[in-house]
Amino acid sequence: MKEEKRRYVGIDLGKFEYTLAIISLNGKISFHRGKTTPQGRSSLYGLLEKSDKVALEAGNLAFIMAREIQQRVFSEVLVLNSAKLPFIWDAPTKTDKEDAVKLAKLVEERKNEKLPIVPLPSEEEMARRELISNYNREMRGRTRIINTLHSLFVKQGITTVIRKNLATVEKARQTIDLLKGQLREDAEDQLQHLELHEKRIKRLKAKINKEAKTDEDMQRLQTIAGVGPIVAYAFVAYVGDGTRFNKCAQVSNYLGFSPRSLSDFNLNP
Numbered sequence: 001m002k003e004e005k006r007r008y009v010g011i012d013l014g015k016f017e018y019t020l021a022i023i024s025l026n027g028k029i030s031f032h033r034g035k036t037t038p039q040g041r042s043s044l045y046g047l048l049e050k051s052d053k054v055a056l057e058a059g060n061l062a063f064i065m066a067r068e069i070q071q072r073v074f075s076e077v078l079v080l081n082s083a084k085l086p087f088i089w090d091a092p093t094k095t096d097k098e099d100a101v102k103l104a105k106l107v108e109e110r111k112n113e114k115l116p117i118v119p120l121p122s123e124e125e126m127a128r129r130e131l132i133s134n135y136n137r138e139m140r141g142r143t144r145i146i147n148t149l150h151s152l153f154v155k156q157g158i159t160t161v162i163r164k165n166l167a168t169v170e171k172a173r174q175t176i177d178l179l180k181g182q183l184r185e186d187a188e189d190q191l192q193h194l195e196l197h198e199k200r201i202k203r204l205k206a207k208i209n210k211e212a213k214t215d216e217d218m219q220r221l222q223t224i225a226g227v228g229p230i231v232a233y234a235f236v237a238y239v240g241d242g243t244r245f246n247k248c249a250q251v252s253n254y255l256g257f258s259p260r261s262l263s264d265f266n267l268n269p
Helices: 038-045 060-072 096-109 123-155 169-178 181-214 216-221 229-238 248-255 259-265
Strands: 008-013 017-023 029-035 053-057 076-080
Touching (some): 008 096, 076 096, 123 181, 181 216
Parallel strands (some): 008 053
Antiparallel strands (some): 008 017, 017 029
C-alpha cells in the first residue's frame, strides 16, 4: 500500500553531478540536475520538502548527503545497497534519469522492511573509514614505488636485486649504489617518494594501533588467529555488526582483504 500525501525522491549520484527525480503528489515526475559540490548539494536540498521520502544508492558521498538532508531538510532518507538492486544494473539501457526514477518508484511502492537499507554510518565510522582508506592508499603507493625501483635495476641488466632488497628506504638506499647514470638519478627520486610513503604509513599505523588497543570490538577481533590491529580496525569501520552481509565472502570482498594480502602487508604489529 502506498503512503499518502508525500513525494518520493530518487537521487542518482555521479562523481561530479547528481540527477534528481521527484514523483509529485499527482504522480507527475520532474527532474533536476546539478553538481555534487557543497554549493550544488545546497541547491538540491532547497528542492526537497520535510515530508519527502528520499532514496540514494550506498557510497561515501551518499552517506554524506543523507546526513546533510536529515540535518537540513529533516526528510526521511534511505540509503540502499546497490548490490541488491539488480534491476538498475541489469537494465539493457542505463541513464541517470532512469536510475533516479527507479529509486523514487522503489521507495514509493515498497515498505521499508522490504528494502535493502544500509545503516547510515556514524561520524566516527566515517572518520575511521577515511583513516583506513588513507593507510591502504599509502601502502599501494609504497608498493608502486618499490616496483618502479625494481624495474630500474632490470633496465640496467641487474637481475640479482629483488623487490625484497627494496622493501624499506634503508635497504633501497644501500642497493641503488649498483645503478649508474640517469637510472641512478631516477632511483634517487623514487627513494624520496618511498620515504614519504613510509613516514605517512608509520603515522597512520600509530593512530590505528592506538585505537585498536582501547576499542573493545577491535580487541575482541584480535583474539582471532591472524587478525592484527589493521584488519580489526577496518572490520569495525566498514562492517560493524555485519548485519548487512549475507555471506562471509561478501565481507572479505567488501574489505578488499584476502589471506595473501594480509601476509603481504604484514598487518600484525
